[in-house]
Amino acid sequence: MVAKGKQRGGGTHKEQRSKKHERLEEEIQTLEQRIAAEAPPPGTNPLANDLASKPAAKSFRELPLSRPTLQGLEEGGYKTMKDIQRACIPHILAGRDLLGAAKTGSGKTLAFLIPVMERLFRLKWSKLDGLGGLVISPTRELAIQIFEVLRKVGKKHEMSAGLVIGGKDVGQEQERVTHMNILVCTPGRLLQHMDETYGFDACNLQVLVLDEADRILDLGFSATINSIVENLPKSRQTLLFSATLSKQVRDLARLSLKEPEYIAIHEASSTVTPSRLQQHYMVVNPAEKLDVLWSFIKMHLKSKSIVFLSSCNQVRFVHEVFCRLRPGVVLSALHGKIKQEKRLQIFLDFCERKEAVLFATDVAGRGLDFPEVDWVIQAICAQVDCPEDVATYIHRVGRTARNEAKGKSLLLLCEHEKKMASNVQEARIPIKQIQVNKSRMQPLHQKLATLLSQDASLKHMAQKAFVSYLRSVHLQPDKQIFDVNKLPVELLASSWGLPTMPRLRFVAAPAVKKKNIPYALREDGNKGAEKEEKEEEEEEEEEEEEEEEKSQRTRVIATDEEGSDGAGPAKENDDDDDDDEEEEEEEEEQGARSSDGSDEENSDVEVASAGWKGGKGKEEAIDKKRSLQDEEELALTLLKKRQRV
Numbered sequence: 001m002v003a004k005g006k007q008r009g010g011g012t013h014k015e016q017r018s019k020k021h022e023r024l025e026e027e028i029q030t031l032e033q034r035i036a037a038e039a040p041p042p043g044t045n046p047l048a049n050d051l052a053s054k055p056a057a058k059s060f061r062e063l064p065l066s067r068p069t070l071q072g073l074e075e076g077g078y079k080t081m082k083d084i085q086r087a088c089i090p091h092i093l094a095g096r097d098l099l100g101a102a103k104t105g106s107g108k109t110l111a112f113l114i115p116v117m118e119r120l121f122r123l124k125w126s127k128l129d130g131l132g133g134l135v136i137s138p139t140r141e142l143a144i145q146i147f148e149v150l151r152k153v154g155k156k157h158e159m160s161a162g163l164v165i166g167g168k169d170v171g172q173e174q175e176r177v178t179h180m181n182i183l184v185c186t187p188g189r190l191l192q193h194m195d196e197t198y199g200f201d202a203c204n205l206q207v208l209v210l211d212e213a214d215r216i217l218d219l220g221f222s223a224t225i226n227s228i229v230e231n232l233p234k235s236r237q238t239l240l241f242s243a244t245l246s247k248q249v250r251d252l253a254r255l256s257l258k259e260p261e262y263i264a265i266h267e268a269s270s271t272v273t274p275s276r277l278q279q280h281y282m283v284v285n286p287a288e289k290l291d292v293l294w295s296f297i298k299m300h301l302k303s304k305s306i307v308f309l310s311s312c313n314q315v316r317f318v319h320e321v322f323c324r325l326r327p328g329v330v331l332s333a334l335h336g337k338i339k340q341e342k343r344l345q346i347f348l349d350f351c352e353r354k355e356a357v358l359f360a361t362d363v364a365g366r367g368l369d370f371p372e373v374d375w376v377i378q379a380i381c382a383q384v385d386c387p388e389d390v391a392t393y394i395h396r397v398g399r400t401a402r403n404e405a406k407g408k409s410l411l412l413l414c415e416h417e418k419k420m421a422s423n424v425q426e427a428r429i430p431i432k433q434i435q436v437n438k439s440r441m442q443p444l445h446q447k448l449a450t451l452l453s454q455d456a457s458l459k460h461m462a463q464k465a466f467v468s469y470l471r472s473v474h475l476q477p478d479k480q481i482f483d484v485n486k487l488p489v490e491l492l493a494s495s496w497g498l499p500t501m502p503r504l505r506f507v508a509a510p511a512v513k514k515k516n517i518p519y520a521l522r523e524d525g526n527k528g529a530e531k532e533e534k535e536e537e538e539e540e541e542e543e544e545e546e547e548e549e550k551s552q553r554t555r556v557i558a559t560d561e562e563g564s565d566g567a568g569p570a571k572e573n574d575d576d577d578d579d580d581e582e583e584e585e586e587e588e589e590q591g592a593r594s595s596d597g598s599d600e601e602n603s604d605v606e607v608a609s610a611g612w613k614g615g616k617g618k619e620e621a622i623d624k625k626r627s628l629q630d631e632e633e634l635a636l637t638l639l640k641k642r643q644r645v
């Protein structure tokens with residue numbers, strides 16, 4: 001029996017609370033003293049022994065970190081620090097702004113999450129203090145992943161954390177968002193809360209983190225980021241991370257960094273990509289790209305691969321026809337025209353598989369930590385601004401060979417795109433040419449022609465994909481590499497199974513009626529063409545969506561066993577029950593980036609948020625649990641599922 005007012009550990013509630021408070025004060029004081037004493041001199045890299053006063057800590061335990069963080073790290077299985085963590089964390093703990101660059105898959109996420117939690121812990125941050133830490137990611141999937149790591153390593157802390165990435169009605173999360181201490185978010189939704197949510201303010205913000213900072217500071221996000229930054233206090237600490245971040249990252253001024261540390265872990269390394277990554281390129285006839293891709297997949301049925309394509313339409317078409325042709329491995333597709341919940345499911349499903357192929361746009365290009373990917377294939381190389389071509393390449397191949405694992409990549413280039421390979425090599429990326437094995441090539445065009453002739457919706461999809469492809473090439477500024485004039489467009493159309501070349505409305509200049517001649521092939525193009533292209537494409541998509549909704553679509557399981565040549569009866573795909581969803585999903589993508597460009601989150605206005613397990617007692621935990629909305633539960637269930645992987 002315990003006497004009234006007494007607790008098992010001895011002492012009254014009040015006494016216990018006061019002891020706890022004293023212990024906390026002591027812990028914070030010790031941490032602060034240690035941080036001050038152990039901070040590396042400004043402007044030095046703690047990994048450079050000659051500059052540091054003593055060798056940098058190797059394990060998390062050696063750092064002045066709080067008990068809850070150390071426990072979270074231990075339970076998460078993190079003991080030894082990665083180089084980027086060893087070099088950055090001590091600087092950030094000392095309160096400095098920092099630009100952190102390290103190869104893909106090298107552990108940047110923990111390098112910023114740990115110090116964010118630590119700063120708030122030392123300030124005894126509570127619910128009443130509001131928003132203390134803000135992590136901004138360019139894509140929803142990446143935000144979810146960061147949030148997952150935060151939940152894992154932060155579970156012993158009492159602060160609350162939320163995920164704000166778009167998806168549903170903003171009203172549903174308005175109340176909770178005002179109580180969050182740390183938010184992981186995509187820019188669009190964050191700004192929407194700043195504008196519309198009563199009581200949501202960031203005037204107390206202590207730390208701002210931009211993950212994939214070069215992408216976030218890109219033109220696509222610039223207006224949103226400018227507006228967000230206007231709402232943040234200047235006194236905050238600012239941290240920028242990316243695998244492709246340089247001191248010269250564009251337009252840092254607007255972030256008001258204060259004498260930032262620049263830590264580039266692999267700057268002196270002979271390569272900028274992971275050393276365990278074997279990179280190849282192949283020069284192929286443009287009309288054979290699909291054949292090569294198909295043959296590659298057929299030859300690597302036991303591998304896990306990601307194939308990057310340059311537009312949503314291409315991803316949908318290639319995925320659909322390859323499914324119908326039944327390669328003998330599970331195929332899935334990820335792009336921005338798929339609803340958020342479904343995207344998350346596809347992402348997590350692919351994470352779990354050992355053998356699979358994921359066709360994706362750049363929505364999967366940055367930051368995502370897919371486990372055990374063997375191959376990254378880039379069928380068509382870049383799709384954004386020219387200076388970013390190599391950066392895009394680096395991030396895409398970075399989906400393999402992560403965290404000490406091995407991986408391979410293949411870049412398929414046409415003869416006139418070979419300059420891309422030299423650009424990549426010049427950027428200290430070891431890429432070797434390999435030859436197409438003609439004897440293993442499996443020509444597809446006849447099979448595709450048969451499929452397309454039997455299914456009008458598929459033909460329509462092919463036409464859209466074809467037009468998107470030419471548009472993406474046409475819009476590339478580097479005409480030395482990307483030149484529609486150098487493409488055998490008619491041959492290309494026939495290699496996709498199209499009986500005739502689609503009408504290229506997006507390039508048709510109204511003043512010059514030259515039927516079937518791409519605008520890019522003409523010398524007399526008019527100026528407003530890009531705008532018109534976009535408008536026409538939107539119109540086209542609307543019409544096509546209507547048509548598609550009417551047509552009954554079928555899913556086809558990707559298995560060889562049927563021995564089908566692709567013309568046989570369609571079979572339900574057991575791992576994806578959603579394709580009918582994809583049509584309705586398209587309508588929500590008005591906010592996504594250019595019609596066929598990247599579908600990263602540069603203007604998302606959707607929601608999904610989740611509370612973080614706080615330690616403030618049962619009632620609050622139950623309250624939080626009750627307040628979770630359907631989509632949040634889904635996100636959390638899927639995240640937990642992934643944690644078991």
Ligand SMILES: Nc1ncnc2c1ncn2[C@@H]1O[C@H](COP(=O)(O)OP(=O)(O)OP(=O)(O)O)[C@@H](O)[C@H]1O
Pocket residue numbers: 077078079080081082085102103104105106107108109110242243366367368369398402403
């Ligand atoms: N200290 C550590 N010990 C063990 N594993 C770690 C450690 N730090 C990170 N990892 C693991 O390494 C993998 C890559 O980490 P992370 O996703 O943070 O890389 P990244 O540098 O952000 O990559 P990208 O540039 O592609 O975004 C993850 O699976 C993560 O769990």
